[in-house]
Amino acid sequence: MARPRFDKLDPARRKAILEVAAEEFAEHGFEGASYNRILERAGFSKGVAYYYFEGKEDLYATVLELTLEGLLGQVAEWTPPRDAEDFWSQLRRTYVTLLDFLMSDERSGRLLHGMSQARMNPKLQGAWLRFEAPLMGWLQRVLADGRKVAAVRTDVPEGLLLAAMMGMGQATDFWLLEQWERHGERGLRRGAEQAFSLFMDLAADRPRA
Amino acid sequence: MARPRFDKLDPARRKAILEVAAEEFAEHGFEGASYNRILERAGFSKGVAYYYFEGKEDLYATVLELTLEGLLGQVAEWTPPRDAEDFWSQLRRTYVTLLDFLMSDERSGRLLHGMSQARMNPKLQGAWLRFEAPLMGWLQRVLADGRKVAAVRTDVPEGLLLAAMMGMGQATDFWLLEQWERHGERGLRRGAEQAFSLFMDLAADRPRA
DNA sequence: GCATCTCTAGACCAGTGGTCCAACCATCGG
DNA sequence: CCGATGGTTGGACCACTGGTCTAGAGATGC
Numbered sequence: 001m002a003r004p005r006f007d008k009l010d011p012a013r014r015k016a017i018l019e020v021a022a023e024e025f026a027e028h029g030f031e032g033a034s035y036n037r038i039l040e041r042a043g044f045s046k047g048v049a050y051y052y053f054e055g056k057e058d059l060y061a062t063v064l065e066l067t068l069e070g071l072l073g074q075v076a077e078w079t080p081p082r083d084a085e086d087f088w089s090q091l092r093r094t095y096v097t098l099l100d101f102l103m104s105d106e107r108s109g110r111l112l113h114g115m116s117q118a119r120m121n122p123k124l125q126g127a128w129l130r131f132e133a134p135l136m137g138w139l140q141r142v143l144a145d146g147r148k149v150a151a152v153r154t155d156v157p158e159g160l161l162l163a164a165m166m167g168m169g170q171a172t173d174f175w176l177l178e179q180w181e182r183h184g185e186r187g188l189r190r191g192a193e194q195a196f197s198l199f200m201d202l203a204a205d206r207p208r209a
Numbered sequence: 210m211a212r213p214r215f216d217k218l219d220p221a222r223r224k225a226i227l228e229v230a231a232e233e234f235a236e237h238g239f240e241g242a243s244y245n246r247i248l249e250r251a252g253f254s255k256g257v258a259y260y261y262f263e264g265k266e267d268l269y270a271t272v273l274e275l276t277l278e279g280l281l282g283q284v285a286e287w288t289p290p291r292d293a294e295d296f297w298s299q300l301r302r303t304y305v306t307l308l309d310f311l312m313s314d315e316r317s318g319r320l321l322h323g324m325s326q327a328r329m330n331p332k333l334q335g336a337w338l339r340f341e342a343p344l345m346g347w348l349q350r351v352l353a354d355g356r357k358v359a360a361v362r363t364d365v366p367e368g369l370l371l372a373a374m375m376g377m378g379q380a381t382d383f384w385l386l387e388q389w390e391r392h393g394e395r396g397l398r399r400g401a402e403q404a405f406s407l408f409m410d411l412a413a414d415r416p417r418a
Numbered sequence: 419g420c421a422t423c424t425c426t427a428g429a430c431c432a433g434t435g436g437t438c439c440a441a442c443c444a445t446c447g448g
Numbered sequence: 449c450c451g452a453t454g455g456t457t458g459g460a461c462c463a464c465t466g467g468t469c470t471a472g473a474g475a476t477g478c
Contacts, residue, residue, distance in 0.1 A: 005455085031240055032331060035435060045458045046436080056435065120326045122241060156403050160384050164407050167380020168373045175372040194365050198373050202411050214424085244466060254427045255467080265466060419478100426473075434465060442457070448450085 001130065002062040006052045017042040022063050026110040030060050030118055061127040064118075067111045068131060074101045078142065084151035084205075091142065092196055099176070099192050103185070113177075116170045136162060146203070153205040161203060168202065210339065211271040215261045226251040231272050235319040239269050239327055270336040273327075276320045277340060283310045287351065293360035293414075300351065301405055308385070308401050312394070322386075325379045345371065355412070362414040370412060377411065 006014065020042040024033045035056040039049050053059045075097050081087035102109040115131065118124040139162060146152030153161070172195040179191040215223065229251040233242045244265040248258050262268045284306050290296035311318040324340065327333040348371060355361030362370070381404040388400040 029331065034433085036433080047438090047457050047459070050436075050438095051456070117326070117329045122238060156407065157400075159387075160381065160400065160403055160407070163380045163384040164377045164404070167376040167378075168411075169376075171372045171376020171379075172369065175369050178368075191366075191369065194369055195373075198365065198369070198411060202377075202407060243464085245464080256426050256428070256469090259467075260425065422475100422477080424473105424475075427471095429469090429471105431468075432466100435463100437462075438460090440458095440460105442455105444453100444455085446451105446453080448452105 001065060002058060003052055003054065006062075009052060013042075013044075017044055017059075018063060018066065021059050022067070022107060022111065025060055025063055025114065026107045029114045030056075030121065030124060033060075035059070057124060057127050060118075060124070061130060064111060064115055064127070064131065067108050068135075070105075070108060071098070071101060071112065074098075078138075078145075080145055081149050081151070084146075084149050087146050087149050087151040088200060088204075091146075091199075095196055095199075096192065099188065103180070103188070113173065116173070136166075139165070143203070147205075150205055152203050165199065165203060168198065172198070210274060211267060212261055212263065215271075218261060222251075222253075226253055226268075227272060227275065230268050231276070231316060231320065234269055234272055234323065235316045238323045239266075239330065239333060242269075244268070266333060266336055269327075269333070270339060273320060273324055273336070273340065276317050277344075279314075279317060280307070280310060280321065283307075287347075287354075289354055290358050290360070293355075293358050296355050296358050296360040297409060297413075300355075300408075304405055304408075305398075305401065308397065312389070312397070322382065325382070345375075348374070352412070356414075359414055361412050374408065374412060377407065381407070 021038050024038050176191050180188040230247050233247050389397040
């Protein structure tokens with residue numbers, strides 16, 4: 001994740017390449033982005049590039065990490081819920097905050113959107129692992145809290161529920177984007193409510209036959 | 210999807226390249242696979258390759274189509290359900306049949322697994338569109354049947370539910386693969402039962418507050 | 419026997435990410 | 449002030465990617 005020297009690089013140049021890279025990766029995704037083009041636009045020679053980064057994947061991971069930090073800074077306030085109701089309302093608020101952030105910062109949205117593709121790209125598994133842990137960790141803690149207050153089901157393995165929720169989140173993300181494009185912000189918010197209700201039905205603890 | 214002439218090509222050569230390509234794509238996915246390597250192994254020159262296929266993407270789509278045909282041949286028996294119970298039991302049977310097929314034919318499994326990545330690859334959207342229609346169409350018809358017998362919820366847009374189910378299916382697919390590797394066939398079957406129960410909780414019609 | 423059309427081989431192209439090395443430059447010890 | 453050391457830098461070069469193009473071989477029809 002960016003060689004240590006990178007911290008000592010002139011801040012202007014540091015910012016320059018991160019900016020250019022963010023733009024390029026946001027627009028074309030990881031595969032589609034051209035490392036050479038990024039370097040050229042940022043005024044980096046090959047030698048310099050590989051002096052500060054291990055390679056394309058490394059630069060990508062660095063950009064993503066910064067983006068994720070920005071996101072988590074907005075979202076992270078989570079307190080142990082009092083009861084099931086409190087749990088779901090906190091989770092809903094978090095979900096909405098997240099959407100607000102993604103709407104307000106299109107580039108970050110695209111980058112994070114691309115990240116979910118990265119998850120399945122064999123070339124990027126190294127990079128993905130660094131994000132999986134904190135992200136999954138957060139969700140895991142939240143779900144654990146939910147279980148404590150009997151808000152989240154316990155009849156199914158944790159890993160399965162986690163995977164299902166992540167997958168659904170990713171897929172509905174696409175769908176929400178469509179709603180946004182077609183019906184504007186109102187459409188997005190309505191869609192988000194509906195998507196969230198799906199999450200609840202999927203994860204909620206409830207009496208079974 | 211393979212130029213028309215491809216049908217007239219000597220069946221042995223036809224089979225040869227499809228075989229080699231399936232192997233390569235199954236092992237490395239679309240991006241990771243090398244078109245040049247496929248051609249070399251199949252004994253195809255560049256000229257021949259571009260005479261019969263439009264390019265890498267075209268060959269990939271052709272291979273996927275054949276694989277999907279094989280899958281649908283196994284799974285497709287679907288009759289309009291009598292009632293909700295019949296609906297869910299048919300769907301469960303279909304799900305299990307699908308898993309059986311994927312277990313029995315690892316290469317097809319990998320290819321289809323890769324296809325779901327393709328869905329989000331901008332380069333492959335052309336190819337994806339050809340599969341999306343029939344696949345989504347099938348699922349759409351099934352869900353419509355489910356609604357008729359009050360098995361499937363109607364309080365949420367069809368497209369959202371569709372997207373959510375596809376995403377969840379894809380994600381749990383990964384999880385199931387893990388179960389299979391770690392706990393063998395028994396683990397897979399147990400996992401599949403649990404995954405299916407998630408599908409039901411997600412999509413089932415039920416009284417709401 | 420000539421012309422037309424199908425088919426084939428492979429040279430070639432621009433672009434990819436990555437490696438490597440010679441040289442530049444600042445700092446430091448003497 | 450000199451030379452050495454080690455952190456920087458530019459850019460030639462590499463193997464490889466998917467894709468284009470052309471010259472000609474081989475078959476077929478008239």
